[in-house]
Amino acid sequence: MYSDGGAGEVWVHARAVAIRPIPWLDGFRQPPHAAVMTNPLLLLRNADVYAPDALGLRHLLIGGGKLLWIGETEPQLPAALEVETLDLEGLRLIPGLIDGHVHVTGGGGEAGFASRVPAPMLTRYTTAGVTSVVGLLGTDDAARGTAELLAQVYALRESGLSAWGYCGGYHFPPTTLTGTVRGDIAFAEPLIGVGEVAISDHRSSQPTLDEVLRLASEAHVAGLMTGKAGIVHLHLGDGARGLELVRQALDTSELPPRVFQPTHVNRKKALFEEALALAMRGCHVDITAFPVEEGEDAWPADEALMRYLDSGASPQRVSISSDAGGCLPCFDGEGRVCGMDVGHSGALLETLNALLARGLPLDRALPAFTRNPATLLRLRGKGTIAVGSDADLVALDGEGRAHHVLLGGAMHVRAGVAVVRGMFEHQH
Structure with missing residues (x-):
């Protein structure tokens, strides 16, 4: 369900999805996706958004794997929501x-x-x-x-x-x-x-x-x-x-x-x-x-x-x-x-x-x-940055490299370093 929050802001209401570990045999480490998200809500601040259309500087709220809100003015969110914040400091944000x-x-x-x-x-x-x-x-x-x-x-x-x-x-x-x-x-x-x-x-x-x-x-x-x-x-x-x-x-x-x-x-x-x-x-x-x-x-x-x-x-x-x-x-x-x-x-x-x-x-x-x-x-929710779309996002650094990468709102690459690896990839 979508609603107009006023001032050019649009919200989508969604339930946060908890990610639970899958039990694995003793001796194997947890699967890579078991603890990807530690917080159900993430606020991206000061993103230069290309959706792929150029939108300019925006703030984005992510939850439940989706983009819930996007606006020009940073929202005032209740502290009880325990929203994690990441300031992109003007980095270009593009769809995955x-x-x-x-x-x-x-x-x-x-x-x-x-x-x-x-x-x-x-x-x-x-x-x-x-x-x-x-x-x-x-x-x-x-x-x-x-x-x-x-x-x-x-x-x-x-x-x-x-x-x-x-x-x-x-x-x-x-x-x-x-x-x-x-x-x-x-x-x-x-x-x-x-x-x-x-x-x-x-x-x-x-x-x-x-x-x-x-x-x-x-x-x-x-x-x-x-x-x-x-x-x-x-x-x-x-x-x-x-x-x-x-x-x-x-x-x-x-x-x-x-x-x-x-x-x-x-x-x-x-x-x-x-x-x-x-x-x-x-x-x-x-x-x-x-x-x-x-x-x-x-x-x-x-x-x-x-x-x-x-x-x-x-x-x-x-x-x-x-x-x-x-x-x-x-x-x-x-x-x-x-x-x-x-x-x-x-x-x-x-x-x-x-x-x-x-x-x-x-x-x-x-x-x-x-x-x-x-x-x-016909990949629904993909290829664009819009309210209701999947939170597959890439923040590009000044050299055009993938600085931050989110898959369904979960951080997989942070500051150019992979923080989630496949089951058989070596951890460094």
Whole structure:
């Protein structure tokens, strides 16, 4: 329930939620989320708020994992409430970043089983200002499956991170829990779509138009049934066919363009131009924050977003993800791995700061990392700072680093130091 407190102030009434320890076997320390919140109410003072729209200096009251109030004048709260106070002293406060393309179980495997990338630990996300992730499978959807992905999504949730996932992976038929994509999305709450389905890539199943259409219809109908995103998240390789299959799907079916979300669209400059044309038709496109060498036929993520925003395409139809935990391989002429890197969620803040260094205002850059993916993926309460939204917040220091990070109102990073770690991360 919401009420107007006057003077431009808005309140939401919510009950504080107590966090109780879960009993664990003797010899194991408490789970990382057991004592995250010591006080149910937190007042953030003097925050320069980007919601992602620029709001200016504000004070915010957090409780029960939600933003309860925001205003220009500091509230007079009863002492009995025992409100903890944190003065941000003018630091920029932004919504927690949403990383919409993460190999939460680890990716890789293209150069043998030893090349399978381990699952990223909790603080790899939180210290990078990432508070929500969408997990997926890639090339290795045989040794790794939807059950393992779902288990890791639940593990991240238990640690305080907001997490969802896609069923399937690169290949046809898609790996599923229930036997169908429609069933997985309908009955597994965290699964919101299917992906990353590979096209225009020598590692793909070389899917036909009919296969892509059938997959997209399954995802779309499941989304209608459940209120979820119901999208097909498409991995784009560097093949000459580019986005041809997506254009054909739009030309020959009744499926809405939003169902198709191509990613890695900045890996080739010509592919990026195809993606811009699809965005004009209503598709949402995803830019990847991977490293690009000087002279390479690709656009770095910051350059790609600048070009997108200057293209005339809807600024709401673009997002930036990291490919965290995924192998970033290069291949020789015979399709064998000749080198590899590993994606990391820190690339999002690096890209955001590169955009600011180019002169793009923060409120214009932020939506691609926050509100846009939340809207497409129907992640309610995410991607914005507003009364009633989830208290996933990042205070940036003067260098653009994550200084304080709150997940559901719980402090995970304080003054640049992770104060909450995953179960198997070493304490320092």
